[in-house]
Amino acid sequence: MLLSALALAALHPFTAAAADEAAGFPSKPVHIVVPVAAGGSADKLTRLIAERLTERWGQNVVVENVAGASGTIGAARVAKATADGHTLLQQGEGLTLNAILFERLPYDGQKAFTPVIKAVVNPQILVVNPKTGINDFRGYLARAKAQPQSISLGLPGNGGIAHVAHEMIAQDTGAQVNYIPYSGGGPATLDVLAGHVDATLITLAAVTDHVRAGKLRALAVTTGYRSSALPDVPTMAEAGLPGFAVESWQGYFAPAGTPAAVVAKINRDIQAVISAPETQAKLEDMGFKVAGGTPSDMVRTLSAERLRYAKTIQTAGITLR
Structure with missing residues (x-):
């Protein structure tokens, strides 16, 4: 057994050192x-x-x-x-x-x-300031198509998953919004809460508490499944975009x-x-x-x-x- 161990060590001279390092x-x-x-x-x-x-x-x-x-x-x-x-x-x-x-x-x-x-994996979630008067995902799409660029959407990073996911929505539906990029989800959320921008598409975990408190209105999640954290929020597939699914x-x-x-x-x-x-x-x-x-x-x-x-x-x- 000792001979075998020494032979293996000779064949793999860095194995023992790597184990010690770990x-x-x-x-x-x-x-x-x-x-x-x-x-x-x-x-x-x-x-x-x-x-x-x-x-x-x-x-x-x-x-x-x-x-x-x-x-x-x-x-x-x-x-x-x-x-x-x-x-x-x-x-x-x-x-x-x-x-x-x-x-x-x-x-x-x-x-x-x-x-x-x-x-972890998680949905992106589309939320709006309640003062926008947008009540559901279908209403959001209808306004974004009838009045292009009228909805301002805070992005938690230009070119991030929220941006790409919303472009998928736009390509599927023709909905057009005014993208406002931020340096992260925190600043984007603060501006939606304050009413400076209308909406954000963001990782669900970033806004769970605000949705529960009624400070933000959740319209839909991007995944093919609902989140157990906000089980009443429908998927986009359920809410008007069949087959849509993006998991972050x-x-x-x-x-x-x-x-x-x-x-x-x-x-x-x-x-x-x-x-x-x-x-x-x-x-x-x-x-x-x-x-x-x-x-x-x-x-x-x-x-x-x-x-x-x-x-x-x-x-x-x-x-x-």
Whole structure:
């Protein structure tokens, strides 16, 4: 047995070192870069996970909001970070969208990051300020078609999933709205609440409490299923757009070159955190569904979404520079 073990070590000289590196991780505070403004769903999700990881690891897990340029500024910071697992990026389909939309990026959109875990999936939800007088999704579509550009729609990031999803709606129905881009879901929500803009299409978890309080009127969710957090809100397929379904997700990435054993440890620990009954209940109450899975699962998701979203973006003529 000892001979076999030594032979394997000779064949794979970095295996023991990698195992030691993972066992000693983290050896200092871990920073998770959230590439949008504070207050949105990505921020809320990451702060909850960071709190639980701090308890689990015995090291501070610090959330840094680095907004700007549709998330590429924050992503660039992580791409340039030391590849040891101590700097992570929160991202989802936005990573794919930016790789399609930008002519140039300060990093390679397909090679700069190592997928770690898809943490949650969630619907986007269309909400309006009640003072708009729009009561349901059919009414929204009717006004946007009869009076093009009369509805102002706050986007939680130009070229993000909300933008692309709404372009899918527009291409299917002919509805036209006036897009107002923001640096994240938090600022967009505040302006809808204040009545500065009429509506937003946003991650459900970002506005759940406002909908429950009656401060925002929910018209429909983008997924093919209703959310258990707001079960009375219909899907867009139910509310007038048969067959429509867009599911958003949020996960975590490490810089390319991060040791596989460290990636595997982070994956296992985040999986354990989000699967814990108390945390899972909080996430579901916010409007998320726990996903989990392996880094390979994320690779397949990224590949499939690139094909789908590229077609919509090309048809709509969306570009970012």
